[in-house]
Amino acid sequence: MQVNPWALTSVGLVIVVTYYLGRRTSRFARSTHDFLVARRTVRSRRNAAAISGEYISAASFLGVAGLVLKEGADALWFPIGFTAGYLALMLFVAAPLRRSGAYTLPDFLEARLGSASLRTFSTWFVVFIGILYMLPQLQGAGLALKTIMPAPAWVGSVLVTVVVAINVMGGGMRAITLVQAFQYWLKLFALAVPTFVLCVVFFGSGGSGSAGSLGQQPPPRFTDDTTVSIETDVVLHVDRPTLVRVDDEETVWLPGTDYPVGTGTELFFAEDARVPVVADGALTNESWLRPTKDSTDLLSTYSLMFALFLGTMGLPHVLVRFYTNPDGKAARRTTVQVLLLLGLFYLFPVMIGALSRMYVPELLVTGNTDAAVLQVPSAMVPGVFGQILVAITAAGAFAAFLATASGLLVSVSGVIATDLLGGKVRDFRVATIVVAAIPAGLAVLLPIDDLSLTVGMSFALAASTFCPLLVLGIWWRKLTWLGAMAGMSVGGGLVLTAVVLGAISARTGGWAPWFIEQPALITVPAAFLFTIVVSLGTARRVPDDVNAVMLRLHAPDPLGFMRDRAVARFGKAEERVRTGKGRHRK
Structure with missing residues (x-):
């Protein structure tokens, strides 16, 4: 395999700029406000770009195009679900969650339901979801680096882990806000420019790729031996x-x-x-162009949509960014802008996925469809110019891994530091090292699956645990901490059972039914049902201050009911005094 010097240079530049921006913005990070919520001064425009940068992960940058290459029309639900989840977040969660004044998701649950046990219990789910979501980011980094140079996959995984851990340890949320905002625009550029160039090449060649046209019913063909x-x-x-x-x-x-x-x-x-096709892909172009009509596949698709639409509001690394807004109105405005930014981005991986089926059909044989974004430019545009296009996409891919891994690391480390450790800056940094090391080790040891499918299971877990608690906690007065714990146990337990059974099935003949591979259609209603039933059965446990808390969550911001919760620990007293020095850029 030939080394692409352009791609290596672009990846190196992304890593250097990421480190520089993180280092520059972490100089004044000393307190709880800085490490967890960037002092709650991030304006909606920058926060929207940062959320989008964080949210566009390996599953979005590489996985969506790979799934479109393999499955065609059925894969379009992934970008739709990834974007539409923010609509539910905007309508039901964003503004009340910010008005709660919480620092973390477990912090919100304790503020709403008054249970330290629930806070500790939910902390472990935050940790598990964060690690499960971080794993495909690191695996994607290994895949990307392996595509542009002859290096083992673990090198990319370790490289991203080290860079992200250094930035997060330096300043937490304050260090990564500007980094993630920058990385969104870099990722958009890194997909938009190659897509426009490749479309010009495609139409200039008469609308047919080297492996044939998508209008042909048979599968693609090999053009050479x-x-x-x-x-x-x-x-x-x-x-x-x-x-x-x-x-x-x-x-x-x-x-x-x-x-x-x-x-x-x-x-x-x-x-x-x-061209042969991997077993779970569309065998012919005719089936690739049309949605499935099989009832089992339809149920699986509906379950996937359910997980993506509701799972977004339960992802800890997404929710933590809304705590950085000044108030509830800014949080809602941020969500609207995120919808626009994500809708724009997801146009491009879909188009690249379609081009990949015509120009790099060999990926359908190897099953390495996630590499489509990195291989189709050189397949369509040979020579140095094609290598430059690959370099641009490689830079965007590494920006995706760095941005999402940074957000996950901040959210999980913050929860561990404030809920399981002593709550000091040193504890945050220790948590960062531990949380970074676990998924890095797993990325080295475990095989790379479809990145979007791995992330889809993370969405199912988030939708089955935190989504019911947020919706009911914000909009239903009768929720109790016992009901919340029961619902989280049932929903999370069912999803984790599905994960285990799915792993066993994959190694013993693939016998698992659709509700094991996509469990959200069953697990989410079950979580809601158990939460409501147990809460009604423990009505005496409704917190005494429920009316005051609900007023704080729903009263308009100008009325002044919003109060940020105090975290007295997490840093020395003299460090908190010095936070007045320096002003966070808005």
Whole structure:
């Protein structure tokens, strides 16, 4: 494999700029306000860019295009769900959550329900969701670096972990706000420019790729004699008898049969041979262009939509950014702007996914479809100019990994420092090291799956645990801490059970039904039901100050009922005095 010097340079520049911006904005970070909520002075425009930068993760930058390449129309629900989740967040959660004055999600639950036990219990779910979500970011970094240079995947994972941990330890939320805002615009540029160039090339070639047109019903074809190296175990399908040379043995693959191919196998295909497709992909272009009509697939799709739409409001690293707004009105305005920024961004990975099916069909064989964004530019535009386009997309990919991993690390480390440790700046930094090390180790040890599917399970867990607590805690007076704990236990327990069963199924023949692979359609209603039933059965446990808390959550900001909760610990007294020096840039 040839090294792309342009891509390596662009990735290096992104890392250097990320470190510089984080270092520059962390000089005055000394107190709770700085490390957890950036002193609550982030204006809506910058916060919207920072949220978008944080939210556009590996699943968005690489995974969406990869799923469109593989599944076609059925994959469009991912960008729709990723964006639409902020509509629910804006309508039901954003402004009241900011008016609560909380620092973290467990802090809000304690303020609303008055239970230290619930706070501790919810802390562990925040930690698990954060680690589960951070894992695909680090795996994506390894995949990206491996695509542009002959390096093992763990190098990219470790590199991102180190850079992010240094920035977060330096200044927490204050250090990463400007970084994430910058990285959103970098990611938008890194996808928009190559997409426009590739579309010009596509239409200039007559609207047909090297592997054929999407209007053709059969699958794409190989334009030359092609050898494909399999790097992860896959199961392949063909739509017609296809001559394949597996290592040194020729064989004919027949339709309707599963063909497992192990890691390290080399497959040879002659010119004009039809491209086999991994078992969970659309086999023909006709099925790729049309949504599924199978009832099981429809239920799975509805469950996915449910998880994405409701899971956004339960993601700790998303919610923590709304605590940085000055007031509830600014939080709601921020959410509207996020909807616009995300809607603009998601136009581009969908287009790249469609182009990938026509120009890099070999990814359908290897199953490495998440690399489409990084491979299609050089496939469509050979030479130095193609390498420059790859360099631009690689820079955006690393910005995605850095931004999302930074937000996750801040949110989880803040929760651990304030809820499980002593609450000092030293504890925050210790938590940062531990939280960064766990997903980094997992990224090195575990195989890379579809990044969007891994993130989808994180959304299902968030939708089944924190979404019911936020909606009911903000809008229903009769919620009790026992009901909240019961609902979280049931919803989270069912999702974690599905994760375990899904992992076993993947290694024992893929027997799991749709509700194991996409459980939100069952787990979210179950969580709501148990929360409501147990709360009604423990009505005497409704907090005495519920009326005062609900007034604070819903009263308009000018009335002045909002009060930020005090965290007396977390830093020495003289450090808190010095926070008046320096002014956070708005």
